[in-house]
Amino acid sequence: MKLIIVFLLSGFCFSQTGTTFIEYGVKAIPKESNLEKMSLEVCPNLYDIVEGITFNLYANDTISLFEIEDKFKEDNSTETGIAKLRSGYNGEIITKNDSIYNLNFANYLERNLILKKEIKHDWNITNESKIINDLLCYKAILKKETVNSKGTFVNTIIAWFSPEINLPYGPLGFSKLPGLILEAQTKDCIYGVKKIEFNYKSEIKFPKIDTNKFLEEEEFEKKINDYREELKK
Template identity: 35%
Template sequence: MKLNNILLLFLVIFIIADIKAQEVAGYAHYAVVRSTDSINNTPADLSIINLYPFVSKVAAMMRFKLEFTTTNSMFNRVKTMELEKVSDEDIKTTETLIGYRDTSWHDASYFYRFDRDMKNPLDKKGLILKTRNNFDWNISAETKQIGEFTCYKAKGDKVISYREGGEYKIRKTPVIAWFCPEIPVPFGPVFGRDLPGLIFEFQYDGIVYGLTDINLTTKAEIAPLPNKEILTKEEWRERLYKLAKELNIPYQ
């Protein structure tokens, strides 16, 4: 075997070994805090929070689980004994005000979550909506210790597109993430993603999801996407527009 071929073989073996070394799987649990102060909330947000004073207390009872590999993840709320005495209505209100909708999934390109199918509005899990989250992260050298791990700070924006007056507009909400490069997984709680390490803490709109514990395993039991129709946000909007037109309902 020629020297060049031998060097190439060793290079390939090294690359494969390095890739395998980066394969990570496991699960992480998170708690959530909902701020009620005027620093982290707009006046509109505060007025809503004041209508539901139980939200902070109920949010403190909630726990969430992120199951992950290097290529996929699933995030959902887990049952706790404390919540058994809380009404379903108060739980749903709290979920809304902490930015949690339902079980969600990530893969290398998209974020997936349940949404209503306008053909059957009563079915809250009628289809799967897939979106790309473009946070345009700015990673800083600032670090902090979370448990035994060193995490780095990243700032970005949650980009939301909406329709107003017949035109699509963009609104940006600042987000902050503390991520851990020691765990090379590009996922995090709720819709957080696309950083070179697992997100330990995720902050936005006066909401903070923080890691409580983590368990690294050889594999994660990630449930596959439900067998439902998958639409992009643009396709979903187009369907809604056509339905509104058929029903002669104004749609902005």
């Protein structure tokens, strides 16, 4: 069955000063794997739970914060935990300058760790376009390489961005496109904009980056490897 996704855009205007609020919905892409079967055995309504989760992006000219809606932050149920992972979410993400900071992503290693990654989004912007909620969007493709103990894997990310909204951000830390990402597809799920509110009135306090707590990618890999070795003892 073909996966059909419709996202409605509401409260829209084109003025862009101060902070912009963007709400994303998400849908899981069904797939066949042992992990997927195990997840569905534990959580039979997994896809419905994923679809019920909303994510918020707060952005201005210099910084963005991507996070799950507050009520899901406090939900520590097994089902919601599986749904968060299935959606690709692993903690708040700050995008600032040329770096991405992933907050609270590995509390099993140490509380309040921050993973710092340099933005290496080498997008291939195509001429393919489509209209999303009356906005002209262009397709961009990103080949993202992942290296783990099982080998090297290349995942394809597809993003649809609108140059009409001059914010270079999107869900899950995707950025560096000449316009806001309205839709993003990973191998696991599809994110789509549900609402955009410019000149957001509520006070947003972007988290401060504790330089004593953040790890570069190489440092994080070493910490993970040390942790795995300890588990073997």
